Amino acid sequence: MTGRLFKxxxxxxxxxxxxxxxxxxxxECTGSEGTVRARLVEVEAYRGEDDPASHCYRGRTARNTVMxxxxxxxxxxxxxxxHFCANVxxxxxxxxGAVLLRAAEITDGAHLxxxxxxxxxxxxxxxxxxxxxxxxxxxxPQHNGADLVDPQSPVRLLTGEEIPAxxxxxxxxxxxxxxxxxxxxxxxxxxxxVSLYRRGGRARPAK
DNA sequence: CGTAGGATCCGCT
DNA sequence: GCGGATCCTACGG
Numbered sequence: 001m002t003g004r005l006f007k008x009x010x011x012x013x014x015x016x017x018x019x020x021x022x023x024x025x026x027x028e029c030t031g032s033e034g035t036v037r038a039r040l041v042e043v044e045a046y047r048g049e050d051d052p053a054s055h056c057y058r059g060r061t062a063r064n065t066v067m068x069x070x071x072x073x074x075x076x077x078x079x080x081x082x083h084f085c086a087n088v089x090x091x092x093x094x095x096x097g098a099v100l101l102r103a104a105e106i107t108d109g110a111h112l113x114x115x116x117x118x119x120x121x122x123x124x125x126x127x128x129x130x131x132x133x134x135x136x137x138x139x140x141p142q143h144n145g146a147d148l149v150d151p152q153s154p155v156r157l158l159t160g161e162e163i164p165a166x167x168x169x170x171x172x173x174x175x176x177x178x179x180x181x182x183x184x185x186x187x188x189x190x191x192x193x194v195s196l197y198r199r200g201g202r203a204r205p206a207k
Numbered sequence: 208c209g210t211a212g213g214a215t216c217c218g219c220t
Numbered sequence: 221g222c223g224g225a226t227c228c229t230a231c232g233g
Contacts, residue, residue: 044225053225055218063218080226081215087225100225119228131226175225198226 003159012071015045018090024163029137036109041191045184048096052178056096076144083131
Protein backbone atom coordinates (compact mmCIF):
# COMPACT_ATOMS: atom_id res chain seq x y z
CA MET A 1 0.00 0.00 0.00
CA THR A 2 3.00 2.26 0.40
CA GLY A 3 3.64 4.22 -2.74
CA ARG A 4 6.63 6.03 -4.11
CA LEU A 5 8.75 8.76 -2.57
CA PHE A 6 7.32 12.23 -3.02
CA LYS A 7 9.05 14.57 -5.45
CA UNK A 8 10.26 17.87 -4.06
CA UNK A 9 8.14 19.95 -6.42
CA UNK A 10 5.01 18.21 -5.20
CA UNK A 11 5.74 19.58 -1.73
CA UNK A 12 6.85 23.09 -2.77
CA UNK A 13 3.32 24.45 -2.38
CA UNK A 14 1.38 26.52 0.09
CA UNK A 15 1.21 24.82 3.50
CA UNK A 16 -2.60 24.93 3.52
CA UNK A 17 -2.61 22.87 0.32
CA UNK A 18 0.31 20.74 1.45
CA UNK A 19 -1.55 19.81 4.62
CA UNK A 20 -4.29 18.18 2.59
CA UNK A 21 -1.78 16.46 0.32
CA UNK A 22 -0.06 14.95 3.36
CA UNK A 23 -3.22 13.38 4.80
CA UNK A 24 -3.03 9.69 4.00
CA UNK A 25 0.63 9.82 3.04
CA UNK A 26 3.22 7.66 4.76
CA UNK A 27 6.18 8.72 6.89
CA GLU A 28 8.88 6.20 7.67
CA CYS A 29 11.90 6.48 9.91
CA THR A 30 14.80 4.05 10.02
CA GLY A 31 17.23 3.79 12.90
CA SER A 32 19.55 1.24 14.43
CA GLU A 33 16.57 -0.57 15.94
CA GLY A 34 14.60 -0.85 12.72
CA THR A 35 11.96 1.01 10.73
CA VAL A 36 8.60 2.38 11.81
CA ARG A 37 6.07 3.43 9.18
CA ALA A 38 2.97 5.53 9.80
CA ARG A 39 0.00 6.93 7.88
CA LEU A 40 -0.63 10.62 8.58
CA VAL A 41 -4.18 11.36 9.71
CA GLU A 42 -3.94 14.85 11.27
CA VAL A 43 -1.82 17.87 10.31
CA GLU A 44 -1.67 21.66 10.72
CA ALA A 45 -0.44 24.36 8.33
CA TYR A 46 1.89 27.16 9.49
CA ARG A 47 3.20 30.07 7.44
CA GLY A 48 5.79 32.73 7.93
CA GLU A 49 3.90 35.87 7.02
CA ASP A 50 0.45 36.74 8.27
CA ASP A 51 0.52 33.84 10.68
CA PRO A 52 1.08 34.94 14.29
CA ALA A 53 1.13 31.30 15.37
CA SER A 54 4.11 30.41 13.18
CA HIS A 55 7.65 30.11 14.49
CA CYS A 56 8.62 32.25 11.49
CA TYR A 57 6.22 35.11 12.16
CA ARG A 58 8.97 37.32 13.56
CA GLY A 59 11.54 36.48 10.93
CA ARG A 60 14.40 34.11 10.45
CA THR A 61 16.19 32.76 13.51
CA ALA A 62 18.64 29.95 14.24
CA ARG A 63 15.82 27.65 15.27
CA ASN A 64 13.51 28.16 12.30
CA THR A 65 16.02 28.23 9.42
CA VAL A 66 14.86 24.90 8.02
CA MET A 67 11.36 26.32 7.57
CA UNK A 68 12.77 28.96 5.22
CA UNK A 69 14.63 26.44 3.11
CA UNK A 70 13.55 24.23 0.21
CA UNK A 71 10.48 22.05 0.48
CA UNK A 72 10.62 18.40 1.42
CA UNK A 73 12.84 18.75 4.46
CA UNK A 74 11.91 17.93 8.05
CA UNK A 75 11.73 20.73 10.61
CA UNK A 76 12.09 19.32 14.14
CA UNK A 77 11.72 21.56 17.18
CA UNK A 78 11.85 21.17 20.95
CA UNK A 79 8.87 22.18 23.11
CA UNK A 80 7.82 22.26 26.73
CA UNK A 81 11.24 21.28 27.95
CA UNK A 82 10.89 17.62 26.96
CA HIS A 83 9.14 16.96 23.64
CA PHE A 84 9.94 17.13 19.95
CA CYS A 85 7.52 17.93 17.11
CA ALA A 86 8.07 17.44 13.38
CA ASN A 87 6.98 19.43 10.31
CA VAL A 88 7.22 18.90 6.57
CA UNK A 89 8.59 22.08 4.97
CA UNK A 90 6.65 23.50 2.02
CA UNK A 91 6.83 26.48 -0.36
CA UNK A 92 9.88 27.60 -2.33
CA UNK A 93 13.40 28.10 -1.02
CA UNK A 94 13.49 31.45 0.81
CA UNK A 95 9.82 31.31 1.79
CA UNK A 96 8.72 30.14 5.24
CA GLY A 97 6.06 27.50 5.58
CA ALA A 98 5.57 24.05 6.99
CA VAL A 99 2.99 21.50 8.08
CA LEU A 100 3.02 20.13 11.63
CA LEU A 101 2.47 16.38 11.81
CA ARG A 102 -0.07 15.96 14.60
CA ALA A 103 -1.16 12.32 14.46
CA ALA A 104 -0.65 9.09 12.55
CA GLU A 105 -1.59 5.43 12.49
CA ILE A 106 1.34 3.03 12.79
CA THR A 107 1.26 0.62 9.86
CA ASP A 108 4.63 -1.13 10.27
CA GLY A 109 7.04 -1.57 13.14
CA ALA A 110 4.37 -1.39 15.82
CA HIS A 111 6.46 -3.50 18.16
CA LEU A 112 9.30 -0.98 18.04
CA UNK A 113 6.88 1.90 18.41
CA UNK A 114 5.34 0.27 21.49
CA UNK A 115 8.74 -0.13 23.09
CA UNK A 116 9.28 3.63 22.71
CA UNK A 117 5.80 4.59 23.87
CA UNK A 118 5.31 2.67 27.08
CA UNK A 119 2.56 5.01 28.24
CA UNK A 120 0.34 4.10 25.30
CA UNK A 121 -2.38 1.70 26.41
CA UNK A 122 -3.81 1.08 22.95
CA UNK A 123 -2.09 0.99 19.57
CA UNK A 124 -4.21 3.88 18.38
CA UNK A 125 -2.49 6.08 20.98
CA UNK A 126 1.02 5.31 19.74
CA UNK A 127 1.22 8.37 17.49
CA UNK A 128 -1.87 10.35 18.52
CA UNK A 129 -0.37 13.81 19.21
CA UNK A 130 2.64 15.56 17.65
CA UNK A 131 5.19 14.64 20.33
CA UNK A 132 3.87 11.10 20.57
CA UNK A 133 4.26 10.79 16.80
CA UNK A 134 7.95 11.73 16.85
CA UNK A 135 8.55 9.46 19.83
CA UNK A 136 6.88 6.46 18.20
CA UNK A 137 8.83 6.90 14.98
CA UNK A 138 12.12 7.65 16.71
CA UNK A 139 12.35 11.17 15.29
CA UNK A 140 14.58 13.55 17.23
CA PRO A 141 16.76 16.66 16.88
CA GLN A 142 19.25 14.66 14.81
CA HIS A 143 16.60 14.60 12.07
CA ASN A 144 16.15 18.37 11.85
CA GLY A 145 16.73 19.28 8.22
CA ALA A 146 16.54 15.68 6.98
CA ASP A 147 15.58 15.40 3.31
CA LEU A 148 12.32 13.49 3.09
CA VAL A 149 12.57 12.94 -0.67
CA ASP A 150 16.04 11.38 -0.57
CA PRO A 151 15.92 7.55 -0.61
CA GLN A 152 19.09 7.49 1.53
CA SER A 153 17.57 9.66 4.24
CA PRO A 154 16.72 8.14 7.63
CA VAL A 155 13.28 9.78 7.41
CA ARG A 156 11.29 9.57 4.19
CA LEU A 157 7.86 10.57 2.91
CA LEU A 158 5.88 8.29 0.63
CA THR A 159 2.62 8.70 -1.20
CA GLY A 160 -0.34 6.82 0.24
CA GLU A 161 -3.98 6.41 -0.49
CA GLU A 162 -5.75 9.46 -1.81
CA ILE A 163 -8.23 10.82 0.72
CA PRO A 164 -11.47 12.08 -0.87
CA ALA A 165 -12.49 15.57 0.20
CA UNK A 166 -15.61 14.27 1.93
CA UNK A 167 -13.45 12.42 4.43
CA UNK A 168 -11.32 15.49 5.28
CA UNK A 169 -12.38 17.84 8.05
CA UNK A 170 -10.81 21.09 9.20
CA UNK A 171 -10.85 23.39 12.19
CA UNK A 172 -8.73 25.68 14.36
CA UNK A 173 -5.22 24.61 15.25
CA UNK A 174 -4.65 22.89 18.56
CA UNK A 175 -2.99 24.66 21.48
CA UNK A 176 -2.68 27.88 19.48
CA UNK A 177 -3.90 31.14 20.96
CA UNK A 178 -3.18 33.37 17.95
CA UNK A 179 -5.29 33.11 14.80
CA UNK A 180 -8.00 31.06 16.44
CA UNK A 181 -10.28 31.80 13.49
CA UNK A 182 -7.93 30.21 10.99
CA UNK A 183 -9.05 26.63 10.28
CA UNK A 184 -5.65 25.29 9.29
CA UNK A 185 -5.88 21.98 11.10
CA UNK A 186 -6.92 19.11 8.83
CA UNK A 187 -7.72 15.53 9.74
CA UNK A 188 -9.24 12.36 8.33
CA UNK A 189 -12.74 12.26 9.72
CA UNK A 190 -13.03 8.57 10.50
CA UNK A 191 -9.58 7.97 11.97
CA UNK A 192 -9.47 6.87 15.63
CA UNK A 193 -5.91 8.21 15.93
CA VAL A 194 -6.84 11.88 15.55
CA SER A 195 -5.87 13.85 18.66
CA LEU A 196 -8.36 15.69 20.84
CA TYR A 197 -8.89 19.39 20.35
CA ARG A 198 -7.50 21.71 23.00
CA ARG A 199 -7.94 25.42 22.90
CA GLY A 200 -4.92 27.67 22.86
CA GLY A 201 -4.04 30.44 25.25
CA ARG A 202 -3.22 30.06 28.90
CA ALA A 203 -2.66 26.34 29.35
CA ARG A 204 -3.43 26.69 33.03
CA PRO A 205 -6.61 28.42 34.17
CA ALA A 206 -6.07 31.60 36.15
CA LYS A 207 -5.57 30.79 39.80
C1' DC B 208 -14.48 10.12 30.08
C1' DG B 209 -13.00 14.65 31.81
C1' DT B 210 -10.17 18.01 34.11
C1' DA B 211 -6.06 19.58 36.87
C1' DG B 212 -1.40 20.05 37.94
C1' DG B 213 3.32 19.25 37.23
C1' DA B 214 7.47 18.25 34.59
C1' DT B 215 11.29 20.76 32.31
C1' DC B 216 14.32 23.87 29.38
C1' DC B 217 15.21 26.40 25.05
C1' DG B 218 14.26 30.60 22.42
C1' DC B 219 13.10 35.02 22.41
C1' DT B 220 11.89 39.67 24.71
C1' DG C 221 12.83 35.93 33.08
C1' DC C 222 8.53 34.00 30.74
C1' DG C 223 5.87 30.93 28.31
C1' DG C 224 5.22 27.38 24.95
C1' DA C 225 2.50 24.01 17.83
C1' DT C 226 2.75 18.79 24.93
C1' DC C 227 2.22 14.60 27.65
C1' DC C 228 1.55 11.89 31.75
C1' DT C 229 -0.53 10.75 36.07
C1' DA C 230 -3.92 11.16 39.49
C1' DC C 231 -8.40 11.68 40.81
C1' DG C 232 -13.57 12.55 40.41
C1' DG C 233 -18.02 11.14 38.03
